[in-house]
Amino acid sequence: MNNKKWLILAWATSFCLILPALFLLAQSFAPDTELFDHLWETVLPDYIVNTLQLVSLVLIFSALFAIPVAWLVAMCDFPGKRYFQWLLMLPLAMPAYVVAYVYTDLFDFAGPIQRVLRALFQWDVAVGQHWFFEIRNVPGAAVMLALVLYPYLYLIARTAFLEQGAHLLQVSRSLGQSPWQSFKRVAVPLCRPAIVVGLVFIGAEALGDFATVHYFAVNTLTTAVYDSWLGHGSLSAAAKISILMLIGVMAILAVERWQRGRQRYYHKYTGQTALFHLSGWQAKGASAYCALLVFAGFILPALILLSYTLKSMSFNTDSQLGVVLLQTAWLAILAAVITTALAIIFSFTNRISRQASAALPSKLSSMSYMMPSTVLAIAVLIPMTLFEITLNDLWVWLGFDAPGLFLSGTVFALVFAFVVRFQAVANGTIESSFLAVSPSLDMAAKSMGKSNQQLLFSIHIPLIRKSISTAVLLVFIECMKELPAALLLRPFNFDTLATYVYQYVSDEQLEQAAFAAILIVLAGLYPVIRLTQTGERTT
């Protein structure tokens, strides 16, 4: 296929993926300035401030968690490193709302932590007079989100550190730089594109999160979106706010791209560098920090889930649960494979095309990640039902029986929504890997007379196969946990694990569904462990 055909393919698929966002945009132009003005004069500024605070804190915490341990695990040797490599990924398998629930229980007024503190310090407990250890605020929510989101950055940063041109670090060491200095001055700047990609995922997740911030009584722009739509009844106001959030994020991305300028970050695959061997307090510190993250992000919540299950003894040997698990799993696999394939098409097309606009299909298809999930679900329904209704009407006019809602009433809607939502995840993973493949390889292939197809399948794909696995696994895990879109778009008598759990979480009775929550975690564990293994294979 020549360049033009690839371009058409990329644009066509990208267009399908951005249809929901386009319809939402159209919706936002419907007049509703009154509500918008009202919001602006009252709560919108506070929401904006909260959102900025939340997202910044999540990014800062995630970076503080992920980057040091990614470096340590990639470049250093310390006790337990072999295990921490994959243990640090485990929090990915935990849905954020589960972690939020568990920690509020722990840090609540009557929870174990505060009780111990009160006993120790003899604090006054008269009503209305004591000091509260408030966990339900912006920093608290930020920590929760960072604890389950940092593995994205960890994974990407670790892969990037591992793939770094070994020679650069060798030079750095021979110039007498200590591990810390090599880290600060060479490794981190080199991995900038990867780190940015990771931070963008995390920022988008934090921005669109509703369940956790709602539970933590934190009001962000996403709150405003839900309020406008469900409270004030205006989808157009909700659409406006969603679009504004999108524009904000894109502006930040644009600034980063501009600032990065014409720098390029190529990796030469010359094998692994010798590791820095840590000892003494450095080694102990490294192990301790890794252990803390794994404990806080995975082990503690998992233990508490286990205790809930044992307490309520509801093992739910419901055979229904087994069916739900399988249903959720194959949906997730399907979405994962489709998004990765599309991501490869987008990145490859961008690479071989001389036009600057060839980068757009990828970027546009990533936009929907920033939308809160429920809004995305409605945005998916708009074009889908329009299409179905038109088709149904046509069928009836032709004299046949209406086929009914053959798209939105079936699993197709779910898969489509998952693909639209998580395309960004696949794009980012595949794209950063493509960027690291030197263009001289392409030129060499072309000079040997290889076609585009041969270039892609014989050269690029083998080189980026780590990313391919990563992308598939990441999207799989995300789909297993995804909730709001699944709630709205699923057909009758079809539950995903997350929607099953949600019945109970929404009533603050996670205990009843703890076993199902554990299943979500277990289903995510295998992919998570595979993810780290793919990171270990050297090219």
Next chain:
Amino acid sequence: MKKSGLTAVVLSILVSPVYAADKEVNIYSYRQPFLIEPITEEFTKETGIKVNILYSKKGIAEKLSREGKYSPADVVLTSDFNRLLEITKKGLTQANQDVVLTETIPTQYRDDNRHWFALTTRARAMYVSRDRVSDQQSLTYEQLGSPDFKGRVCIRSGKHPYNISLIASMVAHHGEAETKAWLTKLKGNLARKPQGNDRGQVKAIQEGVCDISLGNSYYFGKMLNNEEQKPWAAAVNLVFPNQIDRGTHVNISGMAMAMHAPNRAEAEQLMAYLSSDKAQVLYAQMNMEYPVNPAVEPSEMVKSWGEFEADALPLTETAKHRQTAYRLLDEVKFDL
């Protein structure tokens, strides 16, 4: 050929009742499945009609509206009145003229145009610390704004439908300005930012964080039936506010038939069943709500909480002020 054709036709007629039993009815529900499934399972046992439920906490009205005339929904179940009215106003429902419903559901609990029907009522009661609050029987919603309660009140998000309904009724009774003032004072009296759910506030009372909270009546029963939550309920009294004037604010859970219901006959059967004695008894026993069917009494436990005067203002009146309630909450920055 013709003989076997005739045999086939005869056989299929004989067999058709079996096929006819494959009837179904589709529900879009705002209420959690674990609450309604016990009742719908009884319905299926009795009638052989299969029940399919789609539960979502938000967005059902939008979904219905997008699906248009090909929507598979037959019946919509809601857990509060505002949702019910919303789908009716948006033209997403149709009238159910079934006479049975007039016998089982009193006039004030059904739509004049026969679109929406209440199934149960619940009171927005006060949970009051047993030992720390005096004059409990004369408590009013308005008192929550009084200086006596500074730092002693816990409440869930003001924007939760249950609270919106209450605030709307305050606007209906007292007007906008006074309600706004009350909300400001109430916000000042809060022991902590609005958070959690109704039961979470009772937990806070038991822990000594606050002395008084608002919550739906049926939660009292649910807590008493739950090992972990029993101590919370044990620390409080359930009080029906405003018994000294207009009565306690009540809300309803209800049902409506979807505009384009594909299985109309089955939908009518289901709706008749839900309002019948059998189902109403289940609602009363399992969910500890007040059944609307006058022939069915509340459960023993619920009766033990006492009788109360309900606010006689029709819910349709209250619903008019829903938007105002939202607006006031924003102006006062109640949740922030």
